[in-house]
Amino acid sequence: AQSVSQHNHHVILSEAASLELGCNYSYGGTVNLFWYVQYPGQHLQLLLKYFSGDPLVKGIKGFEAEFIKSKFSFNLRKPSVQWSDTAEYFCAVRNTGNQFYFGTGTSLTVIP
């Protein structure tokens, strides 16, 4: 069965600290990769996506992610977090059958 693993369940950082959230998936075929964010009280929103080309993708609000095919990974990064980045972050994979699989999420708390 296909799966998406997010290694960090809860992350607490101070403002201006750097962020890296891990995401690994298990699927041998072509995939599209996504990071979604869910701010408190809001619905899921797309942060960034990868479907082909440059494996380093940039998203909104200064986030970026790198697709490393050999490691089946798509880690999310941000050089300097802000209090407003406090949210739940979900990694998702879409396979060639247009099926989406989500990770269990990482809760990020940024302390001012």
Next chain:
Amino acid sequence: EAGVAQSPRYKIIEKRQSVAFWCNPISGHATLYWYQQILGQGPKLLIQFQNNGVVDDSQLPKDRFSAERLKGVDSTLKIQPAKLEDSAVYLCASSHRDYLGNEQFFGPGTRLTVL
């Protein structure tokens, strides 16, 4: 463009009662998804439609859950009878069909509490 609409936003029922959720996807989106998101977990796909046909319902508890998308637009998800463990947020999402790199657009969800 208008987003994915869902109703109701909140629902409280007692166990063994029935409940139905409604979703209206973004206009022109052929693919519609229903997810269950239990507190502290990621969304779990329940059922996926392509137009009015079911693509994947492997994780739908078919003894109590049902879903339909009769005209290939709106969809309803029903639970009958509900159990305590069905308490969750039920998310509807839609996407374009066969578009490489397509993303899902999510609705606000329906928060179900089963007492």
